[in-house]
Amino acid sequence: MNFIVAGAVKAIKELYGQDIAEDVINLQETRKEFEGQVTIVVFPVVRFSKKSPEETGNDIGSFLQQNVAEVVGFNVVKGFLNLSITENYWINLFNDTLLASDFLVVKPNGQKVMVEYSSPNTNKPLHLGHVRNNLLGYSVSELLKADGYEVIKTNLVNDRGIHICKSMLAWQKWGNGETPESTGLKGDKLVGNYYVVFDKEYKKEINALVATGQTEEEAKKNAPLIKEAQQMLLQWEQGDATVVGLWEKMNGWVYSGFDVTYKKLGVDFDKYYYESNTYLLGKDTIEEGLAKGVFFKKEDGSVWIDLTADGLDQKLVLRSDGTSVYITQDLGTAQMKYDDFKMDKSIYVVGNEQDYHFKVLFLILEKLGKSWAKGLYHLSYGMVDLPSGKMKSREGTVVDADDLIAEMVDTAKQKTEELGKTNEFTEAEKAELYDTIGLGALKYFLLKVEPKKRLLFDPAESIDFQGNTGPFIQYTHARIKSLLGRASYQFAQADYASIKLTPTELDMIMLLAKYPTEISNAAKAYSPAFIANYLYEVAKLFNKFYHEVPPIIKEEDTSVKQHRLNICKITADVIKSGMTILGIKVPERM
Incomplete structure (x- = not known):
């Protein structure tokens, strides 16, 4: 509708002697109860006409009807000028634009964007919350492609940590050598079952310790199972061959299971990152921040950033023993992803419980002077609830993605x-x-x-x-x-x-x-x-x-x-x- 905008700008120049920018002209689709197809919002123009909205609308409407061939009529409702456009215009638009061979052809815009989504933990299958994440991340990627962006879909897999060791330890103790092949279970479900086994046995130990007089908090720390899991994590970090071998085997089962679910959902990725390869990243960034005065050290040697002036709080970025916290590796991973792809934008598809984390992450990167930090965006999404009793859930709490898909297909049938x-x-x-x-x-x-x-x-x-x-x-x-x-x-x-x-x-x-x-x-x-x-x-x-x-x-x-x-x-x-x-x-x- 550029011809209407141009005509309105010309009308204001000739009627009121005022030169205005085209963006002053606000076009809307005419509401169904009024005659016309296109509406000019007159209110922004009255400061140039020095007249009432109705008078201004009539002035501009008359000018357009007389000087713009496509405008065949108008009516003014308060501050809205409704224009009737000749039928010939719509026929030409249909034939020349909608039926043209390039109407649905994507025109590249020269920009590159990364969309990171899914980001599962390798201790359990994907569930209903993951389904929304995956569908949203995939669709946003396709949407940006359709708008002309070059898109890189990435998946940062959380494949290390105490939660993984819990599944590994439970399988080691009670698995009797079970495999996906021997059980007929998808690998992610088998590993997830042992995470549940760990939790049940851990609770038994806590209750037993509480019965001896320990507080619940003390019992949680002193239970033999959690101590064994922590020891296993330490062994993994030290590169113990047996522990690393078990970790590789069980994660392999999980990835095979994930692939089946991803295929069912119709989502894919161009690049996988693994936390086992990224968890040590970020320490160089901390040194850079200390040198620039962005971070400060406390007496115990821990490193912090003070964001109180920005309405946030003080944030720990490195522990006193020199080990990382989540924000440390996220800083390093953000830098690594940019170094890998030099993208203009980077979208993180993560639930709204991480809103604060991403505010802090992006703000720190800006304060570090990262030129690309302005292109970072947290696509925050809400949780998905089910009406009670509508669908069976695994373990009574979490709706398994594969079960959900199977039930949807069965209902469709x-x-x-x-x-x-x-x-x-x-x-x-x-x-x-x-x-x-x-x-x-x-x-x-x-x-x-x-x-x-x-x-x-x-x-x-x-x-x-x-x-x-x-x-x-x-x-x-x-x-x-x-x-x-x-x-x-x-x-x-x-x-x-x-x-x-x-x-x-x-x-x-x-x-x-x-x-x-x-x-x-x-x-x-x-x-x-x-x-x-x-x-x-x-x-x-x-x-x-x-x-x-x-x-x-x-x-x-x-x-x-x-x-x-x-x-x-x-x-x-x-x-x-x-x-x-x-x-x-x-x-x-x-």
Whole structure:
């Protein structure tokens, strides 16, 4: 709508003798209850006109109608100037832009961004919280690609520490040589089971010590199991061959298990970092900070930074014995990642319980004078809750990712079979369809909500073929593909000499034309929810259009038929493109 902005700037110059910047002109889509398609917000302009908003709106509206060919009418409602644009403009936009071969082609913007997500611990399987993290990280990566960025997807795996040693020790004591092969369990589940075993045995020891008169805190420290786990960690850090060998074997099981879950979720990574390789990083950064006066040493030799002037607190960055804390290795890892890829931006997809940590991390890097620190961003997200009793959970507390996926696919099977529309499908086609619908429902439900919001995930509600759900959008795509197939669709420009757009057709063109802007806005906000809810509006409006017009295949006017099939084709393309950004497959038939 550059012609409207340019026309409005010219109007203010000629009517009021004022030169203004184009960004003063605020354009909005006209609200449905008013006539017109584009609205100028007049309030920012009244300081130039020295008139009321209504008078100013009428002045500019009259000028535009007389001087801009595309403007055929206007009305003013308080401080809003609603403009009616000639139908010919929308037809040309549809033909020249939406139907152009490069409409959905990504144009590189020359910038590089890293998105770090997943970051699991290797002592347990992925769970519902990880699912939101993975889907969000993957989708944000695809969204940034669609906005022209070169994207590096990374996974920083937490593969060391006391929690890993707990699983290792429990397996060593009570595993009897079990393996994923001998048990038929995925490796991550087997290792996770032994983490649970450790916890149960540890609690027994604590209770026994408390019974002898120790406090609970004393018992937690003195329990033989925790002391053995701590000793094992020390041996690992010293490079003990037996302990390191066991660690490599059990982590190998876990990685194989993770890979299966990642494949089911449809997520991937370009680069893995491992905490076992990064936990000693950052000490050089501490020395750099001490030399620059950013950090200070206390009498006991510990190193700190004082962030009280920034509204935070004093933060320990190195212990008195010279060992690292989490922030130490995060400082070093941030530097290493930048050295590896020299990216313009780096996005950390981590739950909101780490909000404070990332504020501190980014602020320290800025104070250290890292030029790239301004490009760091914490994509904070809320927890996922389930309605009680809706889904079985492993150990009664954590919903296992694989169990969740299996239940979603099973629910998709039940609901689809109830509709009785898969009779002509082979068993293999049915299995693929149920997988597509189940995972589509899960992904869409988790991604349609703004990342920062905590959400309540209801599996049954997510697999509904009506409403703001993945299956509704998938079904709309399948309906369009079926129609195009039955019509033996071939692309051609329609002859518009005798075509009059219906109001809904005009709405369809306007909504589809917004797709590139929606991608850009979503990418700026790191929010796939923008795209999810836009696609719902597209699907909803298409179904309205589909039911309003006479059966398209039976349309006798070849120009009208071609035009409406073209609307169907670009709608399907936009839905597929947007759902791909969300990591969701769209079936050709349902």
